[in-house]
Amino acid sequence: MTRPPHQRSPQQRATQRRTTLLQAAVELLTEGGFPALTHRAVAQRAGLPLAATTYYFTNRDELLAQAFSHLVDQELATLTHHGLPALPDQLAHTDRLHQLGLWELYVHAGRHPRLQEIARRWSDGCLALVADHLALPPHHPRTRLLYTTLYALWLEHLVEQRPLDELRTLLTPAAENASHPADPAT
């Protein structure tokens, strides 16, 4: 036991510092939006000196990109773990700003080609999730239809804080019928 028990080797300590910084960046980003992502804030939240942020990430843009990637990975993992039908409950219970941060980054990617590939990974992951739910290939029209509807209702809920009823009914087994509005009632 020549080392403190909570850190193995120095390069392991280094990579742990990296992820600590990344996690801090993600939290700040989701809590306060883009302006909250400053080197100083990240360092303080991670309990590390300011210079650590510039040492592990060349740019603020770099930090942003990697935080985005990190967030996408996390969110996609959570989503696949809980399954699509649990999405409405998750939206209702987990922090709204957390979800919002992800979508802010997604839209932000429209201006930065570097981020675009990450944005595509996010939407591809969501589409795959829907395909899995329907047991259909991703390119199938019905998969696409449910995907786009989900996409829109999700974001609309986050931004405008509208009720989730529509989304809920879409994801119940009866959605098979609901997504075919062939019945011209009213």
Place this chain on the structure above:
Amino acid sequence: MTRPPHQRSPQQRATQRRTTLLQAAVELLTEGGFPALTHRAVAQRAGLPLAATTYYFTNRDELLAQAFSHLVDQELATLTHHGLPALPDQLAHTDRLHQLGLWELYVHAGRHPRLQEIARRWSDGCLALVADHLALPPHHPRTRLLYTTLYALWLEHLVEQRPLDELRTLLTPAAENASHPADPAT
């Protein structure tokens, strides 16, 4: 001729200055995103002194909110003038960043209650446009369905720069059938 010909009365000059500043703010916002909206940049683009921005708008937030409102008005007017079916061509031809700026502001509104009502005006306007296109009430399931699909495909195109084919087929008259994937082919 006691006045220069290009300005009538002083309060007319004042309101014109207001709108000039607002227009400059909208342009900067759509060209460079949020960080581009600074008092100095707005003043410079409008050809006015820096203090004019703080004179006509108490806050940067005020300026942002009014610019957002201005942009929504503009865009909604253009959209209703050209009609929904022209949307894909418009998306393909007009500046992508311009459209993107609007959606950035829309998502940004999720964090600022003051902006939320403007965001709702935007989405309500879009929904009304779709309802008009289909000659159905806004609450009709089919209206909602086309609206959400449009919403998602539009934003996906802007952010990820994916082709617009899907959107195009949705808005052709044949969309009546395309939006009912009742045919379980494949």
Place this chain on the structure above:
DNA sequence: TCTAAACTGGTACATCCGTCCCACTTTTTG
């Protein structure tokens, strides 16, 4: 063991930002 590389952390710098202040002119009001 010795040297080059990686890592650490404190600090300094130049820049840009929002906002305030103040002198000055023009317009409206009583």
Place this chain on the structure above:
DNA sequence: CAAAAAGTGGGACGGATGTACCAGTTTAGA
């Protein structure tokens, strides 16, 4: 016509930010 109000423009202030620098330490490879 006088005085109050609104409009105008130049400049300054305090604060925050990204990033560079550098002295010191620790680790890895010869």
